[in-house]
Amino acid sequence: MFNDLSRLGKYLGQAARLMVGLPDYDTYVAHMKATHPDRPVMSYEAFFRERQEARYGGGTGRCC
Amino acid sequence: MATLSRHALWALVGIFGAFALAYVALNRGETINALWIVVAAVSVYLIAYRYYSLFIANKVMSLDPERMTPAYRHNDGLDYVPTNKYVLFGHHFAAIAGAGPLVGPVLAAQMGYLPGMLWILAGVVIAGAVQDFMVLFVSTRRDGRSLGDLVKSELGPIPGVIALFGTFMIMVIILAVLALIVVKALAESPWGTFTVGATIPIAIFMGLYTRYIRPGRIGEVSVIGFIGLMAAIIGGGQVAASPTWAPLFTFTGVQLTWMLIGYGFIASVLPVWLLLAPRDYLSTFLKIGAILALAVGIVFVAPELKMPSVTKFIDGTGPVWAGSLFPFLFITIACGAVSGFHSLISSGTTPKMIENESHMRLIGYGGMLMESFVAIMALVAASIIDPGIYFAMNSPLAVLGPTAASAAQVISSWGFVVTPEVLTQTAAAVGENTIIARAGGAPTLAVGMAQIFSVMFGGTAMMGFWYHFAILFEALFILTAVDAGTRAGRFMLQDLLGTFVPVMKRTDSWVGNAIATALCVATWGYFLYQGVVDPLGGINTLWPLFGISNQMLAAVALILCTVVLFKMKRERFAWVTVVPTIWLLACTLTAGWQKMFDPNPKIGFLAQVSRYQDALARGELLAPAKNVGQMQQIILNNQIDAGLSLFFMLVVVSILFYGVRSCWQAYRVAHPTTQEVGTPSTASQGAAA
Numbered sequence: 001m002f003n004d005l006s007r008l009g010k011y012l013g014q015a016a017r018l019m020v021g022l023p024d025y026d027t028y029v030a031h032m033k034a035t036h037p038d039r040p041v042m043s044y045e046a047f048f049r050e051r052q053e054a055r056y057g058g059g060t061g062r063c064c
Numbered sequence: 065m066a067t068l069s070r071h072a073l074w075a076l077v078g079i080f081g082a083f084a085l086a087y088v089a090l091n092r093g094e095t096i097n098a099l100w101i102v103v104a105a106v107s108v109y110l111i112a113y114r115y116y117s118l119f120i121a122n123k124v125m126s127l128d129p130e131r132m133t134p135a136y137r138h139n140d141g142l143d144y145v146p147t148n149k150y151v152l153f154g155h156h157f158a159a160i161a162g163a164g165p166l167v168g169p170v171l172a173a174q175m176g177y178l179p180g181m182l183w184i185l186a187g188v189v190i191a192g193a194v195q196d197f198m199v200l201f202v203s204t205r206r207d208g209r210s211l212g213d214l215v216k217s218e219l220g221p222i223p224g225v226i227a228l229f230g231t232f233m234i235m236v237i238i239l240a241v242l243a244l245i246v247v248k249a250l251a252e253s254p255w256g257t258f259t260v261g262a263t264i265p266i267a268i269f270m271g272l273y274t275r276y277i278r279p280g281r282i283g284e285v286s287v288i289g290f291i292g293l294m295a296a297i298i299g300g301g302q303v304a305a306s307p308t309w310a311p312l313f314t315f316t317g318v319q320l321t322w323m324l325i326g327y328g329f330i331a332s333v334l335p336v337w338l339l340l341a342p343r344d345y346l347s348t349f350l351k352i353g354a355i356l357a358l359a360v361g362i363v364f365v366a367p368e369l370k371m372p373s374v375t376k377f378i379d380g381t382g383p384v385w386a387g388s389l390f391p392f393l394f395i396t397i398a399c400g401a402v403s404g405f406h407s408l409i410s411s412g413t414t415p416k417m418i419e420n421e422s423h424m425r426l427i428g429y430g431g432m433l434m435e436s437f438v439a440i441m442a443l444v445a446a447s448i449i450d451p452g453i454y455f456a457m458n459s460p461l462a463v464l465g466p467t468a469a470s471a472a473q474v475i476s477s478w479g480f481v482v483t484p485e486v487l488t489q490t491a492a493a494v495g496e497n498t499i500i501a502r503a504g505g506a507p508t509l510a511v512g513m514a515q516i517f518s519v520m521f522g523g524t525a526m527m528g529f530w531y532h533f534a535i536l537f538e539a540l541f542i543l544t545a546v547d548a549g550t551r552a553g554r555f556m557l558q559d560l561l562g563t564f565v566p567v568m569k570r571t572d573s574w575v576g577n578a579i580a581t582a583l584c585v586a587t588w589g590y591f592l593y594q595g596v597v598d599p600l601g602g603i604n605t606l607w608p609l610f611g612i613s614n615q616m617l618a619a620v621a622l623i624l625c626t627v628v629l630f631k632m633k634r635e636r637f638a639w640v641t642v643v644p645t646i647w648l649l650a651c652t653l654t655a656g657w658q659k660m661f662d663p664n665p666k667i668g669f670l671a672q673v674s675r676y677q678d679a680l681a682r683g684e685l686l687a688p689a690k691n692v693g694q695m696q697q698i699i700l701n702n703q704i705d706a707g708l709s710l711f712f713m714l715v716v717v718s719i720l721f722y723g724v725r726s727c728w729q730a731y732r733v734a735h736p737t738t739q740e741v742g743t744p745s746t747a748s749q750g751a752a753a
Contacts, residue, residue: 015154017282018147019352020345021413028141035139048280049337051142056336056344056548 021055022048074114081107088373089178095368098444101177102362105185105440109433112189117197117429121422124629124637125201129422130745134208134415137742144208146419149426155417156431158348159409160196161355163242163542164399164614165435167505169443171607172396173454174384176374177447179393181440187394187401188436191644195618196406197428198625198641203411204418205740211411211621215719217739218627223722227620230715231408232556233708234613236584238405239549240591241606242542243328247320247596248504248603249535254313255304255495257320259532260539261313262296263343270342286345293346297532304495317596324546325589331543332550332581340547347541354513354537358441361516371447371454376479383459383478384503385604386666391655395611400439402648404617406432442505445512452482453490453499457508460601461501462687471500495528503603510534553584594701599688600666608659609708612652616716619648623723630730631738638727649716656713660706669706673699 014024025044032041042050084104088096121127138144147155172180203209206217212231216224250256270289274280303309315323331339380388385396394401410428418424446454455475456464464471468484475482491499494514499507514530522529557580562569568576595602622645629638662668665675676699679686689695730737
């Protein structure tokens with residue numbers, strides 16, 4: 001029950017962040033560890049800035 | 065037996081929905097409850113999702129749950145991330161839902177709620193959701209590439225460039241019309257202007273907070289920002305009530321236009337983290353929250369619809385926008401029924417995060433059904449208002465006359481009885497000086513939302529708060545769209561100009577950026593200014609152009625999907641995209657033609673040109689022009705609008721030509737000619753053989 005609730009909360013948080021263009025940081029870290037252990041992993045702050053720049057700097061429009 | 069019982073429940077939903085739809089459609093003379101519309105719409109969505117989208121998924125496109133998606137192939141934890149189905153649904157919905165589905169249905173309500181409702185439901189099931197779903201499929205099978213790229217590779221390089229130019233002009237028109245909605249809502253409204261203006265310092269504080277104080281804490285900064293917004297709404301009420309402060313925040317439409325143009329330039333050259341990103345957090349969360357609250361409100365309050373199901377204006381003589389039911393109703397409601405702009409989202413970030421092909425049905429088709437439901441709610445909100453108030457808010461000043469008394473008289477003569485007192489009382493109740501001639505959708509929707517919300521919280525005393533809450537929520541995401549759209553337009557322009565002047569392509573060059581930004585702002589600013597001083601009220605000119613261009617893009621996207629079906633050798637299912645394409649072509653080409661050549665100056669741009677030219681030759685001045693220069697300006701504006709209609713028609717006709725050619729080429733070859741990335745799973749190969 002509490003597990004289900006906390007999982008729901010996790011998904012809601014993920015959904016809210018992805019709505020403003022921020023993918024899940026833990027997934028990113030897990031991906032880097034699993035596939036590119038040789039490369040440096042961005043800190044959360046660096047990851048946040050990188051994603052912000054990618055969402056708004058690249059120039060895809062918003063819907064009407 | 066098992067199959068029978070599996071469909072029995074759905075048959076019940078179908079019967080229930082058909083009953084609700086029949087009740088709404090056949091009801092004559094008495095008011096009906098908004099819940100009938102909600103029930104009818106939801107039943108249609110459920111049946112369409114269960115059967116039609118499944119048919120498209122399994123038979124037309126043969127989605128392959130075993131096939132690797134780009135999210136896995138290119139997984140980088142950033143752009144390409146396999147994402148939970150429901151989380152991605154939220155992302156996709158937040159990206160496609162904007163001001164469009166809220167404004168179009170409000171404007172369409174001048175013909176009554178029934179025509180708009182039927183088009184929203186039929187359009188989304190047959191055209192809109194099909195487009196979103198199939199473009200998502202086409203893009204996902206091609207590494208999540210963009211629509212322009214896909215048109216180039218499937219139809220050829222020339223149609224690719226044509227589509228790019230078309231997209232840029234659509235963007236310009238969208239920005240102008242969105243900005244016009246804000247101008248119409250804030251003109252002569254100190255409360256609204258203060259509240260919306262206050263979002264700029266609030267957003268800048270949030271930007272500094274997420275950059276330096278607590279980097280990346282989106283949740284807490286959004287809560288802080290939300291509290292700031294609520295304070296700004298309450299503060300706006302104080303400002304409007306104060307005789308010293310109110311005049312400082314009272315502006316005319318033209319003044320607001322120049323402020324918005326200046327804002328657009330500055331906001332789009334500032335670093336994104338300072339203003340754009342934090343305001344995007346606020347506008348996104350507020351948008352989702354307001355949509356949910358509206359849904360709860362409609363179900364909870366269950367308001368009666370006051371607008372007749374069909375008004376006498378279906379003959380095309382309506383004051384809000386001119387033109388007959390076909391094609392102009394179908395142009396007026398674009399988003400909510402079918403919106404070409406979604407094809408840019410379906411070929412943007414979403415396909416890069418699809419975890420499994422089978423999820424596309426919920427995200428593509430289901431996401432659009434959800435947006436359609438937002439349009440239905442906007443239609444309900446516009447229809448629960450007293451029709452007299454609706455027409456007072458949405459007719460141009462030139463028709464209504466300057467005072468509440470003259471407006472009430474004109475509207476009563478149309479058969480919608482309203483007294484001047486009702487008009488002034490309604491304005492006072494929502495804390496405005498006047499509600500007359502506020503076309504553009506946002507204020508009307510705000511009055512409707514305020515009526516619903518004030519029943520739930522606070523009663524009539526809270527009407528002003530809820531009205532400005534609704535204005536704020538629309539203005540907020542429109543300003544975000546203006547800012548983000550100007551940036552996107554700048555990049556497109558730098559790309560296009562870069563082919564002639566290489567230095568323009570360098571996005572790190574300060575001069576190049578400034579020139580491209582100024583050009584982009586000047587283009588949409590021109591159309592915005594033209595709309596604000598337009599003799600027919602602006603919306604009447606710009607909204608049809610927006611609708612035509614948006615649906616033209618939808619036709620381009622559906623032509624692309626048709627070509628892909630032919631290349632897959634699935635032309636026996638091509639009717640799925642061909643039928644909506646033909647419908648959209650009929651609507652956009654008829655509307656474009658009439659906007660150019662119709663002899664009625666309210667509809668045809670060239671007729672308006674000759675009306676003003678004739679007056680000029682006779683030495684007369686026609687309102688609202690006050691001198692010869694303004695007369696010439698109106699003539700030039702209408703000539704440019706006519707040119708734009710022609711441009712949009714040429715774009716769609718040329719893409720159609722290239723599309724038919726590509727289909728024919730694919731048809732003559734005996735084997736599939738698709739160029740998809742990745743290989744089908746063994747399971748699906750077995751099924752195909």
